[in-house]
Amino acid sequence: MKTAFVAGLVLLASAWVQAGPRILVQSTYSDNVDPRRAEAIASAFENAVAEQIMKEFPCTSTVTAHDMQALLGHLRERDLLATTDDLRQSADQAFDNFAGSFGADYLVALNVIASGSQCSLGAKWLDVRKAKALASFIDSGNPDGPGVLSAIDRLAEKLVDEAAYFEICPYTGPVKIKIHSTRAKDDRLEYPVFCNGRDQQYVKTTSLSTMADTELDAMRTAKNQATGTVRYKSLESQKLVEEDPCHVCDSGRKGGWVYTEDQRATVEIEGLSQESSTAGQRFDDLRIYLKFGKDGTYRVELMAASRSGTRTVHVERKAEGTCDTKLEKPKEDYTVRVDIPLGNVMGPFPGTPQDKVLTGHQEFRQKDPISEEETTVNVEFQLHRD
Numbered sequence: 585m586k587t588a589f590v591a592g593l594v595l596l597a598s599a600w601v602q603a604g605p606r607i608l609v610q611s612t613y614s615d616n617v618d619p620r621r622a623e624a625i626a627s628a629f630e631n632a633v634a635e636q637i638m639k640e641f642p643c644t645s646t647v648t649a650h651d652m653q654a655l656l657g658h659l660r661e662r663d664l665l666a667t668t669d670d671l672r673q674s675a676d677q678a679f680d681n682f683a684g685s686f687g688a689d690y691l692v693a694l695n696v697i698a699s700g701s702q703c704s705l706g707a708k709w710l711d712v713r714k715a716k717a718l719a720s721f722i723d724s725g726n727p728d729g730p731g732v733l734s735a736i737d738r739l740a741e742k743l744v745d746e747a748a749y750f751e752i753c754p755y756t757g758p759v760k761i762k763i764h765s766t767r768a769k770d771d772r773l774e775y776p777v778f779c780n781g782r783d784q785q786y787v788k789t790t791s792l793s794t795m796a797d798t799e800l801d802a803m804r805t806a807k808n809q810a811t812g813t814v815r816y817k818s819l820e821s822q823k824l825v826e827e828d829p830c831h832v833c834d835s836g837r838k839g840g841w842v843y844t845e846d847q848r849a850t851v852e853i854e855g856l857s858q859e860s861s862t863a864g865q866r867f868d869d870l871r872i873y874l875k876f877g878k879d880g881t882y883r884v885e886l887m888a889a890s891r892s893g894t895r896t897v898h899v900e901r902k903a904e905g906t907c908d909t910k911l912e913k914p915k916e917d918y919t920v921r922v923d924i925p926l927g928n929v930m931g932p933f934p935g936t937p938q939d940k941v942l943t944g945h946q947e948f949r950q951k952d953p954i955s956e957e958e959t960t961v962n963v964e965f966q967l968h969r970d
């Protein structure tokens with residue numbers, strides 16, 4: 585009997601320290617008639633909520649305060665209860681691990697206040713690291729009848745449904761995104777000038793054309809985190825033509841002058857930056873967020889940065905006119921180190937945080953009203969959670 589009891593405690597302690605979010609369900613209670621009545625309701629409340637959490641979020645390690653009390657109470661007696669060396673060693677290891685990782689990621693705080701024929705129930709889901717309440721509900725029922733048990737079931741279901749919006753168990757799986765963007769813009773500056781006895785016109789035109797392609801192959805491995813690679817290629821062409829009929833020469837004479845500059849730039853980058861690190865270990869600068877709405881849809885938000893690459897620029901310049909036709913650098917080639925930030929919001933997609941599988945395969949078209957850049961985004965993913 586003792587051997588089976590210690591083995592059960594070992595399993596409970598080992599479950600608490602396993603990978604995945606740790607959730608502690610804890611209750612407080614009071615009763616102006618019989619404290620034992622409120623204690624029994626609080627115990628049932630803890631068990632119902634813990635059961636609902638483990639059912640909906642099997643990735644978590646969930647224990648109640650009563651489980652904790654049992655663990656800590658029998659921690660002192662483990663050597664007496666362990667009847668074999670192997671069992672004693674197993675118990676020591678499990679409890680040492682448990683003692684070193686007591687902190688919970690989430691605290692579910694329950695409250696029971698019984699007074700005569702009325703019992704008020706409260707439930708809050710707290711993010712311990714952020715000191716933030718993610719969900720909060722209240723209900724009530726008769727403490728001496730089935731009404732309070734129905735209220736407990738309602739609260740447990742509401743609490744878990746609301747917590748799902750914060751992705752307690754992470755969605756993982758492949759995500760592929762292709763982004764094609766183009767931009768064409770022409771600017772013209774024109775104004776009248778007077779020289780050599782004539783009214784004339786100064787004209788300066790700038791033409792810009794860009795095209796870029798980005799391909800992201802990623803694997804979402806945890807909440808917001810992902811790993812993968814990115815391939816980026818871009819081509820940019822720019823032409824400037826300045827026609828100045830009253831160009832001032834060094835001698836002071838004014839005359840016609842035309843300046844032309846053609847610039848071509850290319851960028852090719854492969855790979856993600858790894859500037860982020862945790863505990864000395866670097867990882868890809870890639871985040872994929874899931875934002876669930878209450879309308880049965882969600883959005884996928886991408887934030888990433890490529891590793892550093894090279895922007896290769898070739899420039900050709902030419903001047904024609906009555907003077908200043910000799911240029912210092914008629915041709916020039918140079919390179920610049922660059923990295924590419926990625927940020928896109930894609931959606932909405934149909935789905936809720938209660939779904940175990942999220943899939944999407946859509947194309948989105950966007951146009952920036954300021955830069956006039958047109959972008960086509962193709963996204964495909966298949967994510968699942970426990």
